[in-house]
Amino acid sequence: MTFKSVLDIDCGIRFIYDNLELNSSCARKMLLETPMMRSKREIDVYYGKLNQLFNKNLAPIANKLMCLKDIETTIKRVAGGIVLDDIELFEIKYLAMISRDVLLLMRDQNITAVNLPDLGDVVAILDPDKLNIPSFYVYDSYSDELLQVRKQMKAIAGYGLEVEGEQKQLLLELQRRNDEIESEIRGVLSGRIREYSRDLDHALKSLALLDILIAKVVQMKELGLNFPSVTEVGETFYVKMFNPMVRKALEDVGKQFYPVDIAFANVPVTIIGANMGGKSVVLKTLALNQLLTQFGFGVAAQVCCVKVVDQVKFCIGDDQNAQKGLSSFAAEMLAINEVVKSLRAGENILALVDEPARTTNPVEGTALVEGLLEVIGRGEGGFVLTTHYNIKNDDVKRYRVKGLMDGVMDYTLIEAESGDVPHEAVSIAQSLGIDQEWIEKTRKHLNN
């Protein structure tokens, strides 16, 4: 699973990505190709780097990284023995100078989050006049002959007037000689830089990584994300968990997001609760936070401990079934079946299923969900589903959304007993202002 492959999971991860202020395109490319981390050790080391950067003054480094260009191709070319042109030599010099400057800024603040090679020698090769400016051409000082040729060229053509006859021939000859010497020098320079191609490649990757780390730290502060605890055995829990995307959408219309607490281990979890009680948001946020942890972002909860899994499977129901020519029921069943297969094979996955069998009749629907919970049993990772059905299984942890309290939705999750399915659909429908006669008729049917 690369970061790119999880971006389309409808849980708010794209919101996180879109709000990440990366300075360079190579950082973006690197992030998208990052594989998901799957061991506590790896994740802990990564958060250690973020933690080291957390209270540092990162703005000057970020400013330097804004100028970082993706010159992977150029580095590959020089490593392969190709003679670089002026534009490519400029790119190499530019990278070497940024790397040198960032290294100094990091040393000032004792930052060791990335390991940058010293590219001072490369700068020296491409800056023979020690001007210390990030520009490049085949400098006069590389060759005495070049200097002489150019002096003569200037003398003839310096004013831009058209020259004729002998003078014109001489100018053409000088131009030809100038080009010849220039390309000889480029050959020598490229050969010398070739020795540093591994360092250059390492510097480019380290700077891209540093850009990602800085962007993540900045985002943690902006969105109020926190460092998670990570475990390979035991319980996953979140205290005051929130979804940044949903929170933003609510704040835009003047509403507030209510954080929730939740905990689960290898016993399957069911979440029941009224419509509009935030059950789906809880599932989305669980998926989001699992991904944030295993891709090394700040996590959207005040305190949390996350158990590492190999994969996150999120079945939300409306899985583009029309495109596949399947009914919504068929698409859903097949998607859940994949989860069942994985769990049976003993895979360590976090499976999140939103209202399974919701599109069929409640009798069979309930039976399907009960059957599902029995067949998956105790999985390695975690299994959470939401439902409106009254599920009677024993080996299940139940949560219920508190629901309407005095006409106001309380989104708190409380642990519940079997048979505790709320009956608030009609009240909620009424609060939406739907047709009064419809409500009355419905109530009459319920009472019968």
Place this chain on the structure above:
Amino acid sequence: MPFINEILKYDSLSIVGLEKNVGKTECLNYILLRLPLDYKKIAVTSIGIDGENKDQVTATKKPEIFLREGMYFSTAEAHYRNRRLVSELMEITSERSSLGRIVTGKVRVGGKVLISGPSSGPSLRRWISSARNLGVDITIIDGAISRLSSASPAISKAMVLSTGAAYSSNMNTLVQKTKFVVELINLQLAEDDIIEAFDPVENGVWGMDMEGNVIDFGLTSSLAVASLDKDITKGMRYIFAAGALTDRFLNLVINSGNIKNVTLLVRDFTKIFVNEMIYRNFVSRGGRILVLQKSKLVAVCVNPTAPNGYVLDSDILCEKLQEAIKLPVYDIVKNSYDI
């Protein structure tokens, strides 16, 4: 050495040809050859491919652009690689064209180069600001036909207009058509408080009533006037079209009966897309257009030779045009002015 001193008063210049082959590149070379580089840093770019030996449409011979030592230029990397001068690469910009990234070089030994730089308004603005970061005093943009946006005062404070037989080979028509463009370029600025009121408006059609209240008519652009069910000119002192000013909109004002009471405002002359006949009708009936931003037309250059070989009399053309537009007119090729 006409009009060079005038250019030095501004920090940005655009050179715009009213048609292909009106001598714009010669005009550019004329200026580039004469600007004093000892105390001014100059940067040049072009919004089309420029400096090619032959015109890509009519296959007529075109002069190449010659750059002198110390000048800055921005062009696509493909052209940079084929330059025939010695230059120092100063910057690889984030702008792209079909010929690769746009790069900026500083000339070390003068020579010739093809120039093809950024072309959109925003990218030109970014180019100007990055040139300023390199310490450039005057930015010069070689504009292209039907891309007047490069001459917008938001991008260039001064402009040189190129016209000639390629635009029309009938001398009277040429003078008249050029005069119309010059008239639009020279439209008067609105008063400061009016500019201040409308300057932040980015789109739509807005008005200001007699009491000075600014009103949004809720139109997406002046093109949407057909959907109006009321007379928006009624009781208005000013109407501001933030986008394009079109024939239809002008006709609406002409037929409203309020033409003498209301003044039309546009951001600058590049936003005016009206037929000359309709404009003349508008003006003769007492209509008035003012602009929020204005660029200074420094000079008009003419090329009396059309690509089909037709040649107008240079002296008579210059004289007639000069009389019509009340501005100095130059035939740069014929009168090879001193350096």
